[in-house]
Amino acid sequence: MSNSLPAPPASDTTTGDLGRRSATEPFYGRLEGREGARLFGWALSVAAPDTPVPLLVSAGSASVTILPDRDSGALSRLLGRRVRCGFELDLAQLFPGLDPLRTAVGVRIAATGHLLENGLSVPAAPRAVVANLDSVDGPRIVGWAVNTEDEREAVEVDILVDDRIVAGAVANQQRRDLLSRFTTCDHGFELLLSVRSGRVLEVRDRRDGAVLCGPVPIALHADETGPDDRLAERLDEVSRILQDLRDEVPRRRAAAARSVADYAAYFDEHYADTATRRPQLSARAAKLDRRPLFSVVMPVCDPPLWMLAEAIESVRAQAYGHWELCIADDASRDDAVRLLIRQEAARDPRIRAVFSAARGGVSANTNRALSLALGDHVAFLDHDDRLAPDALLVMAEELARAPVPVLYSDEDRIAPDGRHVAPAFKPDFDPELLSSLNYVCHLLVAERRLVLEVGGLREGYEGVQDHDLVLRLLERVGAAGIRHVPRVLYHWRINPASLSGSGDPAVLLDGIERVVGEHHRRTGSRAAVTADRETHARSGGLFCARIRHPLPTPAPKVSIIVPTKDAAELVRDCVSSLLAKTGYPDYEIILVDHDSADPRSRPVFDNLARDPRVRVAAFHGPFNWAAINNAAVGACRGDALCFLNNDVVAIHPDWLAEMVSLLARPGVGAVGAKLLYPNGTVQHAGVILGAEGAAGHAFVGLGADEPGHLGQAVLPRTVSAVTGACLLTSRAAFEAVGGFDMVNLPVAYADVDYCLKLQGAGLRVLWTPHARLYHLETQTRGTDDTPEKMERLAGEARHLRARWGERLLNDPFYNPHFERLGPSHRRLCPPPGPEPRT
Numbered sequence: 001m002s003n004s005l006p007a008p009p010a011s012d013t014t015t016g017d018l019g020r021r022s023a024t025e026p027f028y029g030r031l032e033g034r035e036g037a038r039l040f041g042w043a044l045s046v047a048a049p050d051t052p053v054p055l056l057v058s059a060g061s062a063s064v065t066i067l068p069d070r071d072s073g074a075l076s077r078l079l080g081r082r083v084r085c086g087f088e089l090d091l092a093q094l095f096p097g098l099d100p101l102r103t104a105v106g107v108r109i110a111a112t113g114h115l116l117e118n119g120l121s122v123p124a125a126p127r128a129v130v131a132n133l134d135s136v137d138g139p140r141i142v143g144w145a146v147n148t149e150d151e152r153e154a155v156e157v158d159i160l161v162d163d164r165i166v167a168g169a170v171a172n173q174q175r176r177d178l179l180s181r182f183t184t185c186d187h188g189f190e191l192l193l194s195v196r197s198g199r200v201l202e203v204r205d206r207r208d209g210a211v212l213c214g215p216v217p218i219a220l221h222a223d224e225t226g227p228d229d230r231l232a233e234r235l236d237e238v239s240r241i242l243q244d245l246r247d248e249v250p251r252r253r254a255a256a257a258r259s260v261a262d263y264a265a266y267f268d269e270h271y272a273d274t275a276t277r278r279p280q281l282s283a284r285a286a287k288l289d290r291r292p293l294f295s296v297v298m299p300v301c302d303p304p305l306w307m308l309a310e311a312i313e314s315v316r317a318q319a320y321g322h323w324e325l326c327i328a329d330d331a332s333r334d335d336a337v338r339l340l341i342r343q344e345a346a347r348d349p350r351i352r353a354v355f356s357a358a359r360g361g362v363s364a365n366t367n368r369a370l371s372l373a374l375g376d377h378v379a380f381l382d383h384d385d386r387l388a389p390d391a392l393l394v395m396a397e398e399l400a401r402a403p404v405p406v407l408y409s410d411e412d413r414i415a416p417d418g419r420h421v422a423p424a425f426k427p428d429f430d431p432e433l434l435s436s437l438n439y440v441c442h443l444l445v446a447e448r449r450l451v452l453e454v455g456g457l458r459e460g461y462e463g464v465q466d467h468d469l470v471l472r473l474l475e476r477v478g479a480a481g482i483r484h485v486p487r488v489l490y491h492w493r494i495n496p497a498s499l500s501g502s503g504d505p506a507v508l509l510d511g512i513e514r515v516v517g518e519h520h521r522r523t524g525s526r527a528a529v530t531a532d533r534e535t536h537a538r539s540g541g542l543f544c545a546r547i548r549h550p551l552p553t554p555a556p557k558v559s560i561i562v563p564t565k566d567a568a569e570l571v572r573d574c575v576s577s578l579l580a581k582t583g584y585p586d587y588e589i590i591l592v593d594h595d596s597a598d599p600r601s602r603p604v605f606d607n608l609a610r611d612p613r614v615r616v617a618a619f620h621g622p623f624n625w626a627a628i629n630n631a632a633v634g635a636c637r638g639d640a641l642c643f644l645n646n647d648v649v650a651i652h653p654d655w656l657a658e659m660v661s662l663l664a665r666p667g668v669g670a671v672g673a674k675l676l677y678p679n680g681t682v683q684h685a686g687v688i689l690g691a692e693g694a695a696g697h698a699f700v701g702l703g704a705d706e707p708g709h710l711g712q713a714v715l716p717r718t719v720s721a722v723t724g725a726c727l728l729t730s731r732a733a734f735e736a737v738g739g740f741d742m743v744n745l746p747v748a749y750a751d752v753d754y755c756l757k758l759q760g761a762g763l764r765v766l767w768t769p770h771a772r773l774y775h776l777e778t779q780t781r782g783t784d785d786t787p788e789k790m791e792r793l794a795g796e797a798r799h800l801r802a803r804w805g806e807r808l809l810n811d812p813f814y815n816p817h818f819e820r821l822g823p824s825h826r827r828l829c830p831p832p833g834p835e836p837r838t
Contacts, residue, residue, distance in 0.1 A: 027053060027109050029116035030306055037091040041116060042072040043109065044085045053085065054110040059095045060103045065110055117304065118418040129155055129205050131212035136201060139193040139220065143203065144178060145171040145212060146187045152826055153259055156206040157189065161198035167191055168206065172822035174700065179679050184701035186823045195220060257819040257827035266828050267412065267420040271488055273389045281319035281390050290400050294323045294392050295375030295448060299365040300383040301330040305340060307384035307493060312344050314386040320393035327353040328369035330360055363457040363465045370456055379445045384493045391489040395445050398485055406473050406482040407445040409489035416494060424710060425815035428484040431474060432766060433717040435516055437544045438467035439710050443490035446473060464511035471519040486816050486832050508543050509533060516545040526550050535714055539707035544715055549661040555585050558656060559638030563592040563628045564646040568604040571646050575608045583653030584660065589614045592632045626740035626750040633734065641734055645725040647776035655771040659728045662766050669763025670729040670755055672722025675775035680704045683775045686719035686767040687752055689811035691820045694797035695721065695752045698824045709825040716768045720811050724751030725775055737761055744799045747792065756804055
């Protein structure tokens with residue numbers, strides 16, 4: 001195959017006929033813009049480009065038909081001649097009495113019913129906020145607020161005293177009492193007012209100013225004090241100021257954060273290409289000493305013409321100029337596609353193309369484009385997507401910092417109405433998650449020699465060819481050779497005509513089973529791999545694989561350690577469920593009695609111990625979770641240790657076998673389970689470092705089968721830590737790192753500290769959703785809600801931060817776009833800077 005592009009015939013020009021598409025796609029059309037109630041766009045018949053195409057414009061239940069008759073502007077420039085297929089509409093005139101800004105508007109081809117590109121706009125989702133003030137005790141305010149139309153929203157409220165805003169709060173604190181009314185529980189707020197006087201209090205919705213609670217009479221007044229009380233009063237005032245500062249920092253962070261549902265506005269604020277940002281990109285590009293050549297590889301097959309033009313232009317508009325665009329056309333039926341490619345190649349010597357006379361499929365066509373490449377690195381771009389203006393620049397900066405064979409970035413999607421939606425904020429590279437799901441996806445950049453060494457894309461794997469390629473790259477370079485770049489560098493267009501939008505789900509699931517199964521066989525794994533149709537159905541369409549690792553032979557003995565102080569009924573339910581619903585062949589239960597005083601406890605413990613699998617051990621002294629569990633290990637006979645809270649209840653017999661099968665894999669130090677509240681929502685799905693100032697649980701309040709961001713709530717994955725409420729580890733690993741820290745972390749965070757020590761020793765921590773248990777949480781010890789408990793918790797958090805420093809602030813498995821204060825994966829903070837992370 002020649003790498004040179006022959007000059008197009010002299011008669012090739014885009015000023016003539018656009019070519020013929022299939023009978024089912026005889027039209028092009030696009031909504032170019034909207035200004036208030038005015039719409040601008042064009043529609044064209046490829047068979048008769050000079051004949052007006054009737055359009056059906058709808059607003060709510062009303063509709064009218066129009067004929068475009070204006071110069072098309074952008075299309076005329078593209079074709080090089082005047083084409084009167086444009087339109088300009090005034091929705092207020094077309095639909096008197098309707099508010100087009102609050103009504104869904106659509107523009108369609110009247111003959112086929114197909115929407116124009118960008119031809120649908122939907123008004124903002126409705127909101128119905130309800131709230132309550134639970135208590136107003138002097139300056140202390142406790143309450144909750146919920147948007148019943150979208151409980152994912154963290155409602156922001158303002159507190160007014162005597163009609164003046166004196167404080168604000170984000171309703172995102174966990175309130176389990178709310179589960180009786182709502183499906184999620186993270187809607188509480190609590191704050192201390194700094195004002196010294198006031199008579200009436202109100203709570204208002206910050207978004208629209210609606211009064212949610214009040215007016216409520218209050219009694220705030222400055223105490224009259226004598227000279228002898230002034231010093232105490234000043235000290236109290238200083239204390240209140242410090243507390244206000246502690247409250248204000250997270251409040252301001254939360255207030256500055258945007259909901260993931262509001263990503264379109266977040267993109268405009270932080271990522272949109274503007275006149276201000278473009279010079280900054282150029283200045284960064286000029287500072288690079290090393291300038292690798294990027295070969296952008298683009299397979300093309302019958303894209304809408306304007307999508308292809310935008311894809312090509314997104315490469316030409318790169319702030320980093322050392323690139324080449326290698327295009328392979330897979331026998332597109334539309335002559336205009338080939339003409340546009342030739343025109344662009346003649347316009348820019350960095351663009352080269354090859355054309356196929358017969359359809360070969362996306363893998364073969366990508367390889368044809370790859371054969372044109374001469375660059376150091378290959379970047380993969382689909383024919384209807386777009387690169388961010390700094391995509392190649394950021395990749396060049398990453399390579400300048402520390403060369404790595406494979407890079408991938410975050411991405412989002414372009415909706416039919418042109419908005420940026422559905423961001424994919426990815427974790428750092430995780431082979432565990434990749435085994436189930438191709439979360440790496442776009443933008444993928446790899447050394448060209450490496451892509452050629454693994455054979456490029458394999459034919460016959462269409463639909464899952466990218467997943468297959470990344471798995472083969474992993475086998476060649478290892479996990480350390482693949483780096484995540486946490487910037488949105490790729491915009492994946494939602495195009496129902498593309499393979500990903502029209503593929504048969506059964507075929508795609510079979511393809512995932514094939515590529516993941518082959519990967520495990522090539523790497524010597526004995527895991528059984530199947531298409532995860534159950535998760536696909538329950539999660540609403542997640543395409544993933546289910547990997548079942550075998551148990552060792554013989555299966556190791558597991559010691560399940562259950563500490564308790566009294567709580568006889570709770571312990572009976574816990575242990576009874578373990579005995580009845582643990583199908584694992586070899587385990588024992590060590591029930592640790594911590595100075596139980598209730599006379600009902602001992603008979604229950606003795607009755608449970610009648611089962612030969614249960615033994616009771618004693619622990620004396622003040623409550624120290626770490627010390628209790630450390631001491632219990634001395635009474636264990638197992639090679640594996642499962643630390644379990646007394647308020648955990650087994651649901652399915654496979655829970656322990658699933659966890660042991662993962663622990664038995666090379667390099668694994670601990671495994672955690674999926675813990676659910678009794679109402680079926682998530683209590684624990686892994687620990688996020690830095691959340692709530694130290695560490696917090698992922699996906700709290702999510703439905704048991706909801707996929708979560710990128711499927712991470714329903715797929716096994718690597719995490720930084722798991723909760724000690726259900727933690728499986730090997731005795732060898734436990735002893736090697738010194739067990740739990742019972743001196744500095746007697747109650748909280750000892751489990752997080754233990755997991756970090758394991759990783760320091762080179763071991764991974766895994767979490768699996770396939771081991772499900774109920775967790776009532778803190779039913780025995782209670783919550784940390786007294787001043788003494790809060791101070792102790794704060795002290796342990798300080799120790800954890802002091803010990804682990806930057807590691808605690810940078811969780812590699814929690815994308816830095818997500819806000820760490822408040823519910824996980826729901827709020828967005830300003831993106832990480834363009835400088836590579838250290």
